[in-house]
Amino acid sequence: MAVVEMQDLTKVYRPFLGGLGVLAVNQLTLDIEQGETFGLVGPNGSGKTTTIKLLLGLLYPNKGRCRLFGKKVFAMSVKERIGYMPEAPYFYDHLTGEQLLHYYASFFAMSKSRRRERVEALLSMVGMQERRKMLLRHYSRGMLQRIGLAQAMINDPELLILDEPTSGLDPIGSYQIRNLIVELKHLNKTIILCSHLLGEVETLCDRVGMLHRGNLLACGTLEELLPEAKEARVSMQVPPEAETELSAMGLSPECEEGLVSVLAPVGQLDPVLDVVRKCGGTLFEVRRSRQTLEQFFVQKVREREVVTP
Amino acid sequence: MRSIKSIATNMVGEALNRLIFQVILIFGVVFMVAGFFFTYLDPGEEGKMLKDLGLTTLTIFGMLMAIFMAVSTITPEVERRTIYCLIAKPVKRHYFFLGKFLGSVVILGIACLVMGLVLVLALYVKEQVWSLELLSAVGLTFVSLSIMSALVMTLSTVASPMLAVVGGFVFWALGYAQGFMHQLAAHADNPTSRGILESLGSLAPNLQVFDIRAAMVDQVYIPPSYYSWLGIYAVMYLVVVLVIGIIAFNQKQL
Secondary structure, three states: OEEEEEEEEEEEEOOOOOOOOEEEEEEEEEEEEOOOEEEEEOOOOOOHHHHHHHHHOOOOOOEEEEEEOOEEOOOHHHHOOEEEEOOOOOOOOOOEHHHHHHHHHOOOOOOHHHHHHHHHHHHHHOOOOOOOOOEHHHOOHHHHHHHHHHHHOOOOOOEEEEEOOOOOOOHHHHHHHHHHHHHHHHOOOEEEEEEOOHHHHHHHOOEEEEEEOOEEEEEEEHHHHOOEOOEEEEEEEOOHHHHHHHHHOOOOOEEEOOEEEEEEEHHHHHHHHHHHHHOOOEEEEEEOOEOOHHHHHHHHHHHHHHHOO | OHHHHHHHHHHHHHHHOOHHHHHHHHHHHHHHHHHHHOOOOOHHHHHHHHHHHHHHHHHHHHHHHHHHHHHHHHHHHHHOOHHHHHHOOOOOHHHHHHHHHHHHHHHHHHHHHHHHHHHHHHHHHHHOOOOOOHHHHHHHHHHHHHHHHHHHHHHHHHOOHHHHHHHHHHHHHHHHOHHHHHHHHHHOOOHHHHHHHHHHHHHOOOOHHHOOHHHHHOOOOOOHHHHHHHHHHHHHHHHHHHHHHHHHHHHOOO
16 A cells, blocks of 8 residues: 555645745655655755655645545644654754653653653664753754654654755764664665755665656656666776787777776676686676666756756 | 643743743843832832832733744744644644643743732832732733734734734734724724724724723722623633634645
8 A cells, every 4th residue: 555645746836925936846646655765856946845845734735635544644643653854953952852852752642651661762773862961952963863863753653754864964974864764664664765865865765756846757666767787897907919809899998007997788798708717817897887866867857958948 | 632731831941941031021020120119209109109110011021022922933933844843743733823822821921920929029028018919910911911922923823923023013002092093983084094993993902901000009999790801801802813823824834
């Protein structure tokens, strides 16, 4: 069953005094299945955050519908099952990290002992046990990000919506948050990861939806979107006569600092390796490359802009 | 109800930590105590002066607090995006609105209680008499502040904070000028002007009726029925304003 269903979802921001509105999301149709980690990617202003706000019931769509767990997004039974971490979270700075988690836990039907257990577990999970008594106004960006993730998990949600979870973090902080997301993935949580860091999405997500100016440019698994290349690059150390032999096979060997590399069709890999063996060379690497998500995204955006300038 | 209580409690904690609340409260208490040092009047007049000044200070500082507090209930939550995490939890929008209102009422209650007790204490020191009847005036001021708080909160759901503050002051002025507005309307030749004046007079809460300073100073007896009618009026006005506020907030695009 699809956990998230969006059908023809459209949102236009209209100015208060009339006039032309801004089309933030345009006829978005998308389903996200149970246990999937779905990446919603796109540049700033592409409609990612608007889509999330529509899913959370913070905004009302102009057209179309969205449902979570088969119910309207405003249903309290739905909200019991979701967790949301906003981009660059800001929380009540008169509270400590621990108090904040207790505050958010108070909105769920949990006994006091269960609440305490949950807060303890989450503080430990995000590595904030030592800073639990510190006021949030003294937290660094990374600490706020961690406590933001903890509050999103307070009800042990089935669906987690994470908006730019690593933005503004140092490499160690980003790495830790990514590891936490991987752990959640293993717990079979459905995760919507909204980010403009395409490398991160590529690493973490099973399926990706690309938004550009409110339109869904592409949607699919990484294998579907980024098919593996039909060629592989072979790097080797071989004598000059081997280069001649490779050229004779119709390939274009390139030599740099004593290392020869050649781009060969996958079907021609065995003959290339035979040449290396025959001339007593050393094989360093065979890499079958594929387009990155970033390259794919740029290509899609360019195609779109050519069609609709 | 659990959500309303949590939101209200959090708001009280936040407000008590906020500098503007502390400054208004401290200045209010200082102004009240300042009346204590007027010694050039006749002995009987000093007490009256202290009562009048104290209740006026309570009204003015309380009203400033009510307006600024109400404006800072919803807009900052949206601007700081703290509301996003809340609405993503099982919190209905009207619970949020009512929680914030309840929080404001508690804060205003604390402020009125502190300033009221300071006034009673100052009068005791001055006249060696516990003027506990003043607490009824303090109570009515608290009710009028709660009405203003609901009104400004409702305004802030549809207008910018600045506009809501201006609107709050306009309603405050209109609330104390009800008699004047109706007199003006009665003497207006133009039916449109009359209509506008009467509408404005009817829309604004009648704050004059909650102002029993003169009666307190002159020690005029106020029958309990007066308080009852005021209670009914306040509840009705609050319900109407809060329902409008909730409808507006439910429609708001966050």
